[in-house]
Amino acid sequence: MINTFVLLGGKAMKTETKKQRITARQLTLCGMFAAMVAAGAFIQIPIPYMDYFTLQFFFVLLAGLTLGGCYGAMSVGSYVLVGLVGIPVFAAGGGIGYIFRPSFGYLLGFIAAAWVTGTLSRRLEPNWRNYFLSCLAGFAVTYGIGIAYKYMILNYYANTPATWTVILLSCFPLDMPGDFVLCLLASQLGLRLHKSGFRLD
Numbered sequence: 001m002i003n004t005f006v007l008l009g010g011k012a013m014k015t016e017t018k019k020q021r022i023t024a025r026q027l028t029l030c031g032m033f034a035a036m037v038a039a040g041a042f043i044q045i046p047i048p049y050m051d052y053f054t055l056q057f058f059f060v061l062l063a064g065l066t067l068g069g070c071y072g073a074m075s076v077g078s079y080v081l082v083g084l085v086g087i088p089v090f091a092a093g094g095g096i097g098y099i100f101r102p103s104f105g106y107l108l109g110f111i112a113a114a115w116v117t118g119t120l121s122r123r124l125e126p127n128w129r130n131y132f133l134s135c136l137a138g139f140a141v142t143y144g145i146g147i148a149y150k151y152m153i154l155n156y157y158a159n160t161p162a163t164w165t166v167i168l169l170s171c172f173p174l175d176m177p178g179d180f181v182l183c184l185l186a187s188q189l190g191l192r193l194h195k196s197g198f199r200l201d
Contacts, residue, residue, distance in 0.1 A: 037079045
């Protein structure tokens, strides 16, 4: 904490300036989780008679639980930025044109989810129940942003009319139930990592 004194109207006023620097450990962990989120897009788990789902959301939740809200969002945000500049880290490639894909809203939702999950998990008692609730909040934020973005792109850009109900139903029977299971798994692993000391405070 750096203390300075400023004279104003004959009175000494004390002002405090807090200076924060990102450490090498913080940068390393942010980069590591950004890489895991990128890898998660290509870890595809096939479901018989349906399609497949990926582990990307799992690593987004872990980023929030382990790094906290700000650094978790920074990590996931850096992954999205890398994809937008053209590096093919997204499930269907990369590039700035990705913002016009209906699914891009979920990537924006991932950034918000990491922040919400990390912020809540830091404010609540570190136990499985609270970690799970934090993950559910991230789940809700992801789908809230993702569904709203998809609605706008389909109806106002792609000229493909779709109702809210149709878009919501498209998340079943695989995406939302699968990500709910990932919330359970991330809560368990996140708590274990916390107990082992593997986290940013």
